[in-house]
Amino acid sequence: xxxxxxxxxxxxxHGLGPALERLFPGHPxxxxxxxxxxxxxxxxFPFNGFTTAELKAEHRSRPPxxxxxxxxxxxxxxxxxxxxxxxxxxxEVCNRETPALALDVFRAAVCAHLADxxxxxxxxxxxxxxxxxxxxxxAAPMIESWFFAYPDALRAYCQLAAIPALAQGDPEDFFxxxxxxxxxxxxxxxxWVTDGREKNRRPKWLGDVDRRRHPKGYLQxxxxxxxxxxxxxxxxxxxxxxxxxxxxxxxREVLGGSVPRMRYLxxxxxxxxxxxxxxxxxxxxxxxxxxxxxxxxxxxxSPVLRNL
Numbered sequence: 001x002x003x004x005x006x007x008x009x010x011x012x013x014h015g016l017g018p019a020l021e022r023l024f025p026g027h028p029x030x031x032x033x034x035x036x037x038x039x040x041x042x043x044x045f046p047f048n049g050f051t052t053a054e055l056k057a058e059h060r061s062r063p064p065x066x067x068x069x070x071x072x073x074x075x076x077x078x079x080x081x082x083x084x085x086x087x088x089x090x091x092e093v094c095n096r097e098t099p100a101l102a103l104d105v106f107r108a109a110v111c112a113h114l115a116d117x118x119x120x121x122x123x124x125x126x127x128x129x130x131x132x133x134x135x136x137x138x139a140a141p142m143i144e145s146w147f148f149a150y151p152d153a154l155r156a157y158c159q160l161a162a163i164p165a166l167a168q169g170d171p172e173d174f175f176x177x178x179x180x181x182x183x184x185x186x187x188x189x190x191x192w193v194t195d196g197r198e199k200n201r202r203p204k205w206l207g208d209v210d211r212r213r214h215p216k217g218y219l220q221x222x223x224x225x226x227x228x229x230x231x232x233x234x235x236x237x238x239x240x241x242x243x244x245x246x247x248x249x250x251x252r253e254v255l256g257g258s259v260p261r262m263r264y265l266x267x268x269x270x271x272x273x274x275x276x277x278x279x280x281x282x283x284x285x286x287x288x289x290x291x292x293x294x295x296x297x298x299x300x301x302s303p304v305l306r307n308l
Contacts, residue, residue, distance in 0.1 A: 008049035015246030067109035137268035189231035203231035263291035
């Protein structure tokens with residue numbers, strides 16, 4: 001069976017397919033946009049996330065353009081030779097408190113897409129394909145949270161400047177307990193201080209939101225390098241640390257444990273397992289491990305996607 005992955009981050013585009021192929025051996029995972037599309041777009045890829053900015057109640061009636069574009073591309077993929085189409089977007093720190101709103105907004109984008117289709121026959125067939133073959137899943141609050149589910153891997157691959165310190169056990173509810181990171185300023189970056197305070201050299205780990213809840217920012221801090229242009233060795237490029245960590249994700253450690261955690265991720269894995277008709281190589285997931293908002297097993301009165 002063929003699984004299409006529509007992603008909104010370069011780390012995911014480069015690394016998620018290989019990671020899932022380790023979890024579900026024998027099944028190909030296709031990245032969208034395709035390599036041909038990327039060659040045409042240049043650096044303007046992958047797809048834009050619809051959660052990049054804070055979502056408001058009014059977005060239920062006027063979904064962001066990015067959500068509409070994701071639905072449109074997923075509908076095309078659903079008519080190609082794909083048995084399952086998985087859209088994966090970061091929830092982002094700015095929407096971490098309102099995940100249900102994010103799903104409502106995407107549902108509205110699906111309904112708007114169907115309403116714009118002329119012809120009842122095509123509209124009906126598109127609605128059916130979306131319900132049967134397309135799912136939306138969330139990385140909470142972003143893909144980098146997955147890496148903190150098994151800190152030993154971080155230490156092995158990243159040569160960290162410090163030991164990761166989280167305030168609770170579920171990385172999807174990310175919150176650091178690292179006082180040095182919380183108090184860090186530009187003065188901690190040698191390049192910024194000595195080579196000129198240019199905007200494109202500002203330390204990436206400073207960020208513009210609550211850094212304690214920002215897994216990518218914390219990872220950039222843990223991988224800080226005063227000699228690097230933006231004061232970190234962490235990169236989302238094809239050969240960067242983010243892709244390395246994702247490709248080598250320790251699935252048994254990330255999805256295991258006696259206390260349910262990483263439930264958004266588990267819901268995606270369970271959804272893929274259901275479509276493929278086989279459990280992941282780590283073993284089947286229990287309902288308690290799945291997030292009810294994105295689990296395919298949650299009853300939906302009028303579904304528009306497999307899990308929504």
